[in-house]
Amino acid sequence: MRAVVFDLDGTLIDSAPDIWQAANAVLTEEGLPLVSFEQSRGFIGRGARVFVERMELAVAGVNDPTRTDHLHTRFLHFYERAHENTRIYPYVAEALERLRSDGVRLGLCTNKPFAPTAAVLKHLHWADFFEAVIGGDSLPVSKPDPAPLLEVVGRMGLRLPEIAYIGDSETDSETAQRAGARFGLYTEGYRKAAPEALFHNFLFNDYRHLSDRLAQLN
Numbered sequence: 001m002r003a004v005v006f007d008l009d010g011t012l013i014d015s016a017p018d019i020w021q022a023a024n025a026v027l028t029e030e031g032l033p034l035v036s037f038e039q040s041r042g043f044i045g046r047g048a049r050v051f052v053e054r055m056e057l058a059v060a061g062v063n064d065p066t067r068t069d070h071l072h073t074r075f076l077h078f079y080e081r082a083h084e085n086t087r088i089y090p091y092v093a094e095a096l097e098r099l100r101s102d103g104v105r106l107g108l109c110t111n112k113p114f115a116p117t118a119a120v121l122k123h124l125h126w127a128d129f130f131e132a133v134i135g136g137d138s139l140p141v142s143k144p145d146p147a148p149l150l151e152v153v154g155r156m157g158l159r160l161p162e163i164a165y166i167g168d169s170e171t172d173s174e175t176a177q178r179a180g181a182r183f184g185l186y187t188e189g190y191r192k193a194a195p196e197a198l199f200h201n202f203l204f205n206d207y208r209h210l211s212d213r214l215a216q217l218n
């Protein structure tokens, strides 16, 4: 295993509380009804545009393209500044350090837009941690299209059989399957389906086990 590529939201960090706060900041500004934490968490996974569409549908019953554009712009404004309640999942920092000290290279492939991704990585002092970072708006297509994952691998000068992808959601599982990548599913994120129902090479719920699970893939 030369490298591990990670998803971000629901995989390395629990950002749902800050995403919820950004969502309700936009809705408050627009005089629209607010969403619950569970609703907001359920909208995560396909990037900011889809998040906003789902949110608008929930509170207004319909997507109006002009309003969606505006809500999207304002959501990105708040999203970029929302880190106060974002937490790194337990033992993630130790797991990443261990991989690095084992000579495993690290990449990041998220559907979070690039600007808030860069902002939260900086906030966590992870700005230089990942060799290649692709956000949900870095390419014309986003996950579950396999292109973003393939782009990360390409930018690292690697080939797909040399990496494993780690993510938390239906989107990540489908991305890995369509790319033909090995996939580890972190079960404590924002997934809705049963873990067994999703493509994976291994499941894990504790980052203290990640290195061993990856080693068993080889």
Ligand SMILES: O=C(O)COP(=O)(O)O
Residues within 6 Å of the ligand: 007, 008, 009, 010, 011, 043, 044, 045, 046, 047, 048, 051, 109, 110, 111, 112, 113, 136, 169
């Ligand atoms: O922003 C999203 O919708 C999901 O982000 P993720 O790909 O890092 O889980």
Ligand SMILES: [Mg+2]
Residues within 6 Å of the ligand: 007, 008, 009, 010, 011, 045, 167, 168, 169, 189, 190
């Ligand atoms: Mg995720």
